Structures are given as C-alpha cells and as structure tokens.
Amino acid sequence: MSKESKELQAKAQWSTQRTVDLLLDNALYILMIIAVVVIQIINNSFLAPASLVNILSQTAAYLPAALGIAGCIVLTGTDLSAGRAIGLTACISASLLQNVDSANKMWTGIGTLPIPVVILIAMLIGAVVGVFNGFFVAKFKLHPFIVTLATQLILFTFLLSYVKMGNNNGMAISSLDTSYTDFVKGSFISVPTGNGSSAPIPNYVWFAILLTALMWFIWNKTTFGKNMFALGANEEAARVSGVNVVMTTIAVFALAGAMYGFTGFIEGARIGTNTANTGLNYELDAIAACVIGGVSFVGGIGKIRGVVIGVLLLRLIFVGLNFAHVPPDLFYLVKGGIILFACALDMRKYLVKK
Amino acid sequence: MDQPALLEMRGISKEFPGVKALDNVSLTVRAGTVHALMGENGAGKSTLMKCLFGIYSKDSGTITLEGKEIDFKSSKEALENGVAMVHQELNQALTRTVKDNLWLGRYPKVGGFVVSEALMDKKTREIFDTLGVSVNPKAVMSTLPVSQRQMVEIAKAVSYDSKIIVFDEPTSSLTEAEVEHLFRIINMLRDKGCGIIYISHKMDEILRISDDVTIMRDGQYVATKPAQGLTMEEIIKLMVGRELTNRFPPKTNKPGDVILDVQHMAGKYTRLKDATFQLKKGEVLGVAGLDGSGRTEVLENLFGAMTRQGGTITLHGREIQNRSPKESIKNGFALLTEERRATGIFGIRDIRENTVISSLKEYLIGGVCLSDKKMAEQTEWSIQAMHIKTPSQKTQIRSLSGGNQQKVIIGRWLLTKPEVLLLDEPTRGIDVGAKYEIYQLIIDLANEGKGVIMVSSEMPELLGVCDRIIVMSGGRVAGEVDAKNTSQEEILTLAAKYV
Numbered sequence A: 001m002s003k004e005s006k007e008l009q010a011k012a013q014w015s016t017q018r019t020v021d022l023l024l025d026n027a028l029y030i031l032m033i034i035a036v037v038v039i040q041i042i043n044n045s046f047l048a049p050a051s052l053v054n055i056l057s058q059t060a061a062y063l064p065a066a067l068g069i070a071g072c073i074v075l076t077g078t079d080l081s082a083g084r085a086i087g088l089t090a091c092i093s094a095s096l097l098q099n100v101d102s103a104n105k106m107w108t109g110i111g112t113l114p115i116p117v118v119i120l121i122a123m124l125i126g127a128v129v130g131v132f133n134g135f136f137v138a139k140f141k142l143h144p145f146i147v148t149l150a151t152q153l154i155l156f157t158f159l160l161s162y163v164k165m166g167n168n169n170g171m172a173i174s175s176l177d178t179s180y181t182d183f184v185k186g187s188f189i190s191v192p193t194g195n196g197s198s199a200p201i202p203n204y205v206w207f208a209i210l211l212t213a214l215m216w217f218i219w220n221k222t223t224f225g226k227n228m229f230a231l232g233a234n235e236e237a238a239r240v241s242g243v244n245v246v247m248t249t250i251a252v253f254a255l256a257g258a259m260y261g262f263t264g265f266i267e268g269a270r271i272g273t274n275t276a277n278t279g280l281n282y283e284l285d286a287i288a289a290c291v292i293g294g295v296s297f298v299g300g301i302g303k304i305r306g307v308v309i310g311v312l313l314l315r316l317i318f319v320g321l322n323f324a325h326v327p328p329d330l331f332y333l334v335k336g337g338i339i340l341f342a343c344a345l346d347m348r349k350y351l352v353k354k
Numbered sequence B: 001m002d003q004p005a006l007l008e009m010r011g012i013s014k015e016f017p018g019v020k021a022l023d024n025v026s027l028t029v030r031a032g033t034v035h036a037l038m039g040e041n042g043a044g045k046s047t048l049m050k051c052l053f054g055i056y057s058k059d060s061g062t063i064t065l066e067g068k069e070i071d072f073k074s075s076k077e078a079l080e081n082g083v084a085m086v087h088q089e090l091n092q093a094l095t096r097t098v099k100d101n102l103w104l105g106r107y108p109k110v111g112g113f114v115v116s117e118a119l120m121d122k123k124t125r126e127i128f129d130t131l132g133v134s135v136n137p138k139a140v141m142s143t144l145p146v147s148q149r150q151m152v153e154i155a156k157a158v159s160y161d162s163k164i165i166v167f168d169e170p171t172s173s174l175t176e177a178e179v180e181h182l183f184r185i186i187n188m189l190r191d192k193g194c195g196i197i198y199i200s201h202k203m204d205e206i207l208r209i210s211d212d213v214t215i216m217r218d219g220q221y222v223a224t225k226p227a228q229g230l231t232m233e234e235i236i237k238l239m240v241g242r243e244l245t246n247r248f249p250p251k252t253n254k255p256g257d258v259i260l261d262v263q264h265m266a267g268k269y270t271r272l273k274d275a276t277f278q279l280k281k282g283e284v285l286g287v288a289g290l291d292g293s294g295r296t297e298v299l300e301n302l303f304g305a306m307t308r309q310g311g312t313i314t315l316h317g318r319e320i321q322n323r324s325p326k327e328s329i330k331n332g333f334a335l336l337t338e339e340r341r342a343t344g345i346f347g348i349r350d351i352r353e354n355t356v357i358s359s360l361k362e363y364l365i366g367g368v369c370l371s372d373k374k375m376a377e378q379t380e381w382s383i384q385a386m387h388i389k390t391p392s393q394k395t396q397i398r399s400l401s402g403g404n405q406q407k408v409i410i411g412r413w414l415l416t417k418p419e420v421l422l423l424d425e426p427t428r429g430i431d432v433g434a435k436y437e438i439y440q441l442i443i444d445l446a447n448e449g450k451g452v453i454m455v456s457s458e459m460p461e462l463l464g465v466c467d468r469i470i471v472m473s474g475g476r477v478a479g480e481v482d483a484k485n486t487s488q489e490e491i492l493t494l495a496a497k498y499v
Helices: A003-025 A027-042 A049-074 A082-096 A115-140 A144-162 A178-185 A203-221 A223-233 A235-240 A245-271 A282-292 A304-323 A328-350 B045-052 B075-080 B098-102 B117-131 B146-159 B176-191 B203-209 B232-240 B295-302 B325-330 B340-344 B351-356 B372-385 B402-414 B432-447 B459-465 B488-495
Strands: A187-192 A198-202 B005-016 B019-030 B033-038 B060-065 B068-070 B083-086 B164-168 B195-199 B212-217 B220-226 B258-265 B275-280 B284-288 B312-315 B318-320 B333-336 B420-424 B451-455 B468-473 B476-482
Touching: A003 A027, A003 A328, A027 A304, A027 A328, A049 A082, A049 A187, A049 A198, A049 A203, A049 A223, A049 A245, A049 A282, A049 A304, A082 A115, A082 A144, A082 A245, A082 A282, A115 A144, A115 A178, A115 A245, A178 A203, A178 A245, A198 A203, A203 A223, A203 A245, A203 A304, A223 A235, A223 A245, A223 B098, A235 A245, A282 A304, A282 A328, A304 A328, B005 B045, B019 B033, B019 B045, B019 B195, B019 B212, B033 B045, B033 B176, B033 B203, B045 B164, B045 B195, B075 B083, B083 B146, B098 B117, B098 B146, B117 B146, B146 B164, B146 B176, B176 B195, B176 B203, B203 B232, B212 B232, B220 B232, B258 B295, B275 B284, B275 B451, B275 B476, B284 B295, B284 B432, B284 B459, B284 B488, B295 B333, B295 B420, B295 B451, B325 B333, B333 B402, B340 B402, B351 B372, B351 B402, B372 B402, B402 B432, B432 B451, B432 B459, B459 B488, B468 B488, B476 B488
Parallel strands: B019 B220, B033 B195, B033 B212, B083 B164, B164 B195, B284 B451, B284 B468, B333 B420, B420 B451
Antiparallel strands: A187 A198, B005 B019, B005 B060, B060 B068, B212 B220, B258 B275, B258 B312, B312 B318, B468 B476
C-alpha cells in the first residue's frame, strides 16, 4: 500500500470513529427526537399547545427536588429521603393553609397563615432534614445511601404521626385556602389552544424557572458551588487546599432539603389532597432525571442544564407514552430501559480504553 | 550556618495504633536555604511533614515558625500562616479546570461569596508568568499530562506566598527539562528567603539542590549535615544504618534456549507501537526506557490486560493469543502489576486469600468446595519459600511492609506454575534492605528455568539483575543491550532515540 492511501485510510478511520462518537454522545437526544416524531405521527395532539403546557407544568413541579438531589450526586452521594421530606412539608404546608370555614380544618386554633411564612417553614423543615443527613455523612463518614435510607424511614413516622394530629385523624388534608391554590396554580399568562379556549401556564412554572436560575448561580458563581464540585471530584484535594469539607457537605444536603421543602409547598396545593403517601418515590424520579441529564455518580460532574433536560425528558416520555396509547404497565419498562441506557452512555465518556 | 532558623521542629513524636511513626524527631530549617529530608520508605518523612501541615496532630514536641510556637489543626490554618506543601500524591480535582484547582480553598471573591472569574484569570496568568509555566488555565485537569499537572501543583504551592514550602517527591513524574525548571523555581524561592523542605529519593537531585540534609530512619532522627562534601555512599549508609556493600546478589542463572518470541506487538488504544523481542529459558530480560516510553505497555499487552493491534506471540514454537489475563494465565504467564496497592493486593483481605486467589481451581474438592486445608498448605509453602514475615496467614495484607506484600504476590503467581513471569517495577516502594531479597527471588526463579521479563525505572537495578535489556523509546524497541557490557549512558542514548 502506498503512503498516501495509508494516510487516506487512517483519515477515513478517524472520521468514522468521530461520527460514531458524536452519534453515541448525543444518542439520547437523537432517540428522543425520533420518539417525539413517532408519537406525534400516532397522535397529532401530542405537540398541541395544551399538551405542551402540560409537559412544561409537570417538569416545573418535579424540577426543584431534582436540582437539590443533583448536588448530593455531585458529591458522589445520593438522597433517598427526598420523597418523604416532600410528603412531610406538603402535609405541613397544606395544614397551615386550610380554608378557615372547612369542617375538616386540622389546626382550628390558627387562621390562615401568610404564604411567605409557610414557604419559609416548609423550606426550613426541609433544610433541617438536610442538615441531619449531611451531619451524619460528613462527621461519621457514612455513605449517603445508608444515612438517607434511615432518614427516609424516620421521616415516614413523623409523617404518619403528623396527619393524625389536631382534628385530622389521619384523613387527607384538603379544603385548601384559595390564597394558597391561587398562589401556586393561578396563572397570569395563557396559551391559546384554538377554538377560543386557552391553556393557562400555572405560577409554579415561574417559580421553577426562578429556582433554576438561583441554583445555576450557586453552582457556577459562588465559592460554595466550586467547593462542592472540587469535593465531589477529589475530597482529599479539597481538604488539603483548605476547603471546610464538613460544612460544605452539610450545606449541600441542607440546600437539597430546602428544595424538597419548596417542592412540598408546591405539591401541597398542586395535588390538593395530601396524605402520608404524598411524595412517595419522588426521589427515584429525581435521581433518574439527574443521571439521564449527565450528573454522574462518578462525582464532580454535572450541569444545571443537564438536570433540567433530564426532568423534561422523563416527563416527555411519560406524557408521550399516554398519547401513543401504550399500556401503562409498560411505562416502567421504558423508564428502566432509559435509565440503563443513559447511564451506560454516560459511563462510556469516563472509560479509558486499554 | 549563618542564616537564622526559620522553622524549628523539636522532639516531635507521633504514634499510630501499633506503630511509633515518629520518635523524638527534630528538624531545623534556615531561611533562604533548601533542606533535604531523606530516609527509606516508612522512615517517617511524610508523617513529619503532615504533622507540620496540620493533617496529623503530633503527640508531643514543639514547632516554632519565626520564633512563634505553632500547632496547626488543619491544612487551611497552615496555608494561612505561611506553610505550603506539594503533596506526594497528586491531589487534584480532575474534572475541574486548572484555575479552579489553583484557587481551590481561596477563590478570589466579590461581595463575600461570589467568585470573580476575571480576577481568577488575571492572578493565574500572573503566577504562571512569574514561574514560566505554560499551561492553559482553562484546561480541564484530566486532559493534561501528569507532568503538567505536577507543575500546576507546584505553582499552586508557590502562589500561597509562603515562608516554608514543602516539596514531597515533586520530580517523580517530571521530565528532565521540567526538573530543571523546578530547580530554577526553587532557587528563586531560596533567593527570596523562603525555607524549602525537599523530600526525594533521587540522590543526585538532593546533592545538587540542597544546602542541608537531614536523614531519618525508622521514625527517628539520624543526622543533619551540610550537603557540601556529602557523598551518596554516606547518605545511603546513614539511611540504612549499615554499609551496603552488595546491592545485588550474585548472578547464578544460566539462560538456555528461546521459549518466547514476540513479533511486532502493538497496542490498539495504548502507546505501544512496535515491540519485537525474544525471551530465553532461565533468563532475566530487562525493559528500560523513560516514563511514557511504553515499558508497562509491553507487559500488559503481552498479558492481554491491554488490547493488541497486531503482532504475534509464540511460546515454545506455538502461536498463542493471550486475549485476556485469564487466557494468559492458562498459557503460563504471570503479571506482577506496577501499582501494588491499586492493582496488586486486596488490602483488607488476609494473606491466605491474597495468595490463593489466582489458583483457586487447585483447591477444589469434587469441583465445588474449596479445601481450607489445601489452601493453608499452599499459603504456608509460599510464606516459607518467599521468606514472608507475617504473624499468621490470617493477617490483613495491608498491615505488612511493601516488601512482604510484594513477596506475597510473587508467591501468588508461583502457585499458578507460570513459565513466563512479567514483573513491573518489582521493587517500587520497597526498602533498600528488602530489595536485595526480591532480587534474590528473581534470580532464583530464573535458576529454576522460568523466563522473567522485568520492567524498571531504576537503571542500576536492571544492570544488576538482568541478563539482557531491551530499551523502549516512543513506544518502540530502540535497541537491545547485554547487561554485562553496557552502561547507563548507552541505555539513556537508546531511550532518547524516538522521543
């Protein structure tokens, strides 16, 4: 073989490799686009304004918790207590904001509290849960999986006890004050859906956008954010560089907890009837969204953009499967498959071929 | 000794469970000098420095810096008070950028908690310019070669503007030009009046750069001497506590016929480009070369731990594939890996499990149940034959010294009855005394008719133990030399052939 043809062959090989790499790196998005197109062909109302607003709203509802958990994953950890923390704060928020005239009002002694106070209470309770998690992780060097598994169980007892307090006797907490439901589910912008009707964009979408911006700022622009990434990438390096490892870890979990508190506040009104089972398994969806979005369990890697895309993709799939008339029993198979596929693709980037 | 004492460590002791790591050690560093700290592995050099830097808390003793008594509780405190350290292990956040690593723990801030990227860029450039370091501040750490990462680490330690800077084996991954660069930086710091503590095993470096030399042995202070007029032999004598007349055992093995023939072996994903060589029965074949020349890749490709791209391997006239370590072991190969702690030992498991792990099939009763008795017998054989010093077979391997750990692994491989032993840096991290025993074992193995291929970065060791040496350069075999009639100069010339 002549020298030129050898070079040509090498060049060709190189470019095929590059194309394959490019396709694999973006395989998730490519498949997602194909899925959207196929679902749209099966059912052309999938991409109608009403449906899009629905997907957007669902994404907004699940996003804050995922943003919180993402920080724990960046630290090579996880947080299994998110769901129960959301359940607890949802029930507490709802019970503090019930209609005064309701016969089922849980706390008859108090009127309807101001909204900002309740948000603060919910986020504070979430943060306390986070500090508890972070403390055991940082001080006793326990794996976050173990700590939050325990916390999650402890929280469930609190939750079960809470719904039996006051006049409630374990019933669902509903009859919410309109100030609460309006604040969360009300809308000031609607998208016209044709033939005179319109799909309102609920307020909690704007809250989610606000929180996403705030988290982006914290992750990328503050010392705390940079310390978090350094800690996740190499704890020892962070320690010898003078980073306060214990406080940073606790702060990451506390921030995550505050996010669960906010999610709880939103869910309380969004769902409307709150029981001890509110929030169940939310953490699994949130973790799934993070890993799909490229927040790696390897540690020190992840982007806010990725988390948003992860949550959006999961919601898109769920709504899409409904539209495509796929039997609900199959949903979990699809979800499991996507998680495996996404993580395998993700790990591919960190594998060094030998 | 006219300069004033900048740092004084007096009577420092530190005990870990079961080990007295430091016993009444003293060290005085004068301003504007380089103070070398020497001693074998485990002599307590790094422990002493970690006591200074606040990573360990000392049990007793005093440390004074510029006449003021100090006792740092954390690295942060040490850094804030003018003590910086280049750590032996590269401790970096690999997924982050160079500048993020450089300013970790002290990001330039605006408004209390917001990081100023602009200020960070500016200060990074300033430091790199002063030190003459050419690394892209925005590059992600993991994309840089190890030597550049090391330079970033050095720049970081210097940038704290400290009075005392500790360099713990800073040159282990640097090229020769970079070592010169580092020495220029150190001289600059010395002229500024800093006190430098320099830890290294490389005697020529020590004698060149340092003003004073302190020697430690077994956690104790031995002596402090001016570097001027000190010889390598004297240092070794002080380090070992006895004179090392024979560093290598007599070579009694007699190479026989060729058993292994490797033609044009190349790696698919790794830097090995073309390796052709033969190995004789009862021969010790050395593989020399600079870091990154493909030494390790020769062994790992041959063993199937790396994927090959062409080439043939012929053992006893029969072509074999060695596609995976499992297949290679079946074909009679054994590989002692380079990083003992990472890929050699199972640290928290006991000696017996570490010994039998590669030959488990031999101990099966009825093909199902492992016989404890057989495993204990074979482990006992290995302990005796390798002269392993251990309280029992049930001892965790990580509690043994490096030399004894290495012997356990050699014993592990001998139980697979290999014909070709591949040894990658067999004496790395092993005390001078224990090295002799490993050399003896290697020559004994050759005497028993096994073929040994040994990679080493220490040239005297290759010259002392091997029969023939192949020299790698840029992923190719640059030449082959007879160990008896060659010199370090000849090997170095070959090693630079394809660089």
